[in-house]
Amino acid sequence: MRLGLVLGDQLSFDLASLAALDPTQDAVLMAEVQGEARYVPHHPHKIMFIFSAMRHFAQALRERGWQVHYVELDAEGNSGSIAGELRRWCKVLGASEIHLTECGEWRLEQALRDAGLPLVWHRDTRFLCSREAFARWAQGRTQLRMEHFYRGMRKRCGLLLEPDGSPAGGSWNFDADNRKSLPRGLRGPIPAQFDQDAITQTVVDLVRQRFNDHYGAMDGFDYPVTHGQAQQLWQHFLDFGLAAFGDYQDAMAEGEPYLFHARISAALNVGLLDVRQLCADVDHAWRSGQVPLNAAEGFIRQLIGWREYVRGIYWLRMPEYAGLNHLGNDRALPTFYWTGATRMRCMAQAIGQTLRLGYAHHIQRLMVTGNFALLAGIAPDAICQWYLAVYIDAFDWVELPNTLGMVMHADGGYLGSKPYCASGRYIQRMSNHCQACSYKVGQVTEENACPFNALYWHFLIRHRAQLSANPRLRLVYGSLDNMSPARRQAVWERGQELLARLDAGEAL
Numbered sequence: 001m002r003l004g005l006v007l008g009d010q011l012s013f014d015l016a017s018l019a020a021l022d023p024t025q026d027a028v029l030m031a032e033v034q035g036e037a038r039y040v041p042h043h044p045h046k047i048m049f050i051f052s053a054m055r056h057f058a059q060a061l062r063e064r065g066w067q068v069h070y071v072e073l074d075a076e077g078n079s080g081s082i083a084g085e086l087r088r089w090c091k092v093l094g095a096s097e098i099h100l101t102e103c104g105e106w107r108l109e110q111a112l113r114d115a116g117l118p119l120v121w122h123r124d125t126r127f128l129c130s131r132e133a134f135a136r137w138a139q140g141r142t143q144l145r146m147e148h149f150y151r152g153m154r155k156r157c158g159l160l161l162e163p164d165g166s167p168a169g170g171s172w173n174f175d176a177d178n179r180k181s182l183p184r185g186l187r188g189p190i191p192a193q194f195d196q197d198a199i200t201q202t203v204v205d206l207v208r209q210r211f212n213d214h215y216g217a218m219d220g221f222d223y224p225v226t227h228g229q230a231q232q233l234w235q236h237f238l239d240f241g242l243a244a245f246g247d248y249q250d251a252m253a254e255g256e257p258y259l260f261h262a263r264i265s266a267a268l269n270v271g272l273l274d275v276r277q278l279c280a281d282v283d284h285a286w287r288s289g290q291v292p293l294n295a296a297e298g299f300i301r302q303l304i305g306w307r308e309y310v311r312g313i314y315w316l317r318m319p320e321y322a323g324l325n326h327l328g329n330d331r332a333l334p335t336f337y338w339t340g341a342t343r344m345r346c347m348a349q350a351i352g353q354t355l356r357l358g359y360a361h362h363i364q365r366l367m368v369t370g371n372f373a374l375l376a377g378i379a380p381d382a383i384c385q386w387y388l389a390v391y392i393d394a395f396d397w398v399e400l401p402n403t404l405g406m407v408m409h410a411d412g413g414y415l416g417s418k419p420y421c422a423s424g425r426y427i428q429r430m431s432n433h434c435q436a437c438s439y440k441v442g443q444v445t446e447e448n449a450c451p452f453n454a455l456y457w458h459f460l461i462r463h464r465a466q467l468s469a470n471p472r473l474r475l476v477y478g479s480l481d482n483m484s485p486a487r488r489q490a491v492w493e494r495g496q497e498l499l500a501r502l503d504a505g506e507a508l
């Protein structure tokens, strides 16, 4: 007989390795193992989500006639690693071949390739662009740009196109229409909620007992764990979120963790949702007049553009990509990333909701916690570990390029053309946090001046050699050069003081 492996982020009925097997003769192995649960201190909700979704998926496979060997975390004989469990079960069952689908993470794929097991690999067809197709696209290009990749994907997938193949609305990208700040009083829809059944309750208790040393809330787990529930979450977004997604994609607001975002990333990344169906539904919502084009295009761009693009870069450049540090950063991650205890209101809100929910939306990750890490010169591997640990949707293939490349510019501009550095003014424009903050966003050098401001100029000054030739930064370097020498010196000194306080372990 043959054994099929299903990992915690491979919970799809049409998984390539399952399609290659015969349920009447072959068996499936799924295993909860310490190695996967502890390689970073995952948020408790992430472990609850993965384990509960795995247990539900095993049940669903059995109902479809599969013989599933499911190893619970505390099961006797659990070796603690995926390779160990494959070895053990191969022996027990006398399996001649192990069928498996490409892993999401290089770390695990390498460990399995090195394990000396009789592996038969299958391509992960849940993605629209295979590793090989991306490598072919990238070959010979001196610069990779998401926009070029995205246009090709739109054409290939036939999404949001006019009958003659031109882009709907005459433009490929409506990014400029995705940056409205939230009008006072406008709130996001009431979030969808999910009850905990007996399986989830058992898993929640297990995580409480076994992972109480991890950061993040133990209570309040509220996420879909089956395909049916994930579909409910998606329908909720189609009904109540998508129409406003385009306009307020970049907005942030006090006490509004989700706003008009879909909250589907974790369900999608583990296979509870299917990207082809999501895109078809959004295309249909636009064609039938339910949502405006800037919403449909903005959303589809994230799915077939950014999501596939970062995965392509990850597999093209790993493992050396993980070690890049173009700006030479080495500062330790401030402790307040793990506690949320900082006077910076925007940071406290983003980190607070992250610890509570395992969720922050893209602009919070990019322009608040990410921007601060970039300006403060945090070591890339430290901030990458943080993002990988604290978000319920975090897997190395998507987290690493976003953090190391997009946020930290540690790949020297391979993934994106410029660092997304910004002063407090950006956060003020896109949120209402500054009104509730004890720092003054309009000040730069004073005692209570917003830390983002001086750190922004300090960042530009200290990295002038690496960044000033970038055409997209010409204007900001022009502003820096127009400052009087005395002003520049004062800004530099305030930046030095803030960094020294971080080095001394102060929270800011």
Ligand code: FAD
Pocket (backbone or CB within 6 Å): 260, 261, 262, 263, 264, 265, 266, 268, 269, 299, 302, 303, 306, 307, 308, 310, 360, 361, 362, 363, 365, 366, 370, 387, 388, 391, 393, 394, 395, 398, 399, 400, 402, 403, 406, 407
């Ligand atoms: P929405 O805003 O509703 O977007 C819809 C979907 O588009 C998302 O569910 C996601 O699948 C996709 N998407 C949007 N932006 C990106 C992007 N930049 N890269 C890849 N997919 C994208 N996303 C993850 O899934 N896992 C991660 O570990 C992760 N780490 C990130 C780290 C940093 C520093 C940054 C800046 C972004 C990261 N993202 C990650 C991308 C993005 O922030 C999340 O996908 C998004 O916030 C998830 O919330 P949502 O489902 O409500 O997304």
Ligand code: DLZ
Pocket (backbone or CB within 6 Å): 006, 007, 008, 009, 010, 031, 032, 033, 034, 036, 037, 038, 042, 046, 047, 050, 082, 103, 104, 105, 106, 108, 109, 395
């Ligand atoms: C994230 C995660 C966790 C917490 N636990 C498990 C597990 O016990 N068993 C499993 O098969 N997968 C788990 N996962 C998901 C894996 O880490 C994920 O499949 C790989 O990192 C992707 O290559």
Ligand code: SF4
Pocket (backbone or CB within 6 Å): 343, 344, 345, 346, 347, 423, 424, 425, 427, 428, 433, 434, 435, 437, 438, 439, 440, 441, 450, 451, 452
């Ligand atoms: Fe954040 Fe600065 Fe605004 Fe405070 S003033 S919320 S620190 S941007």
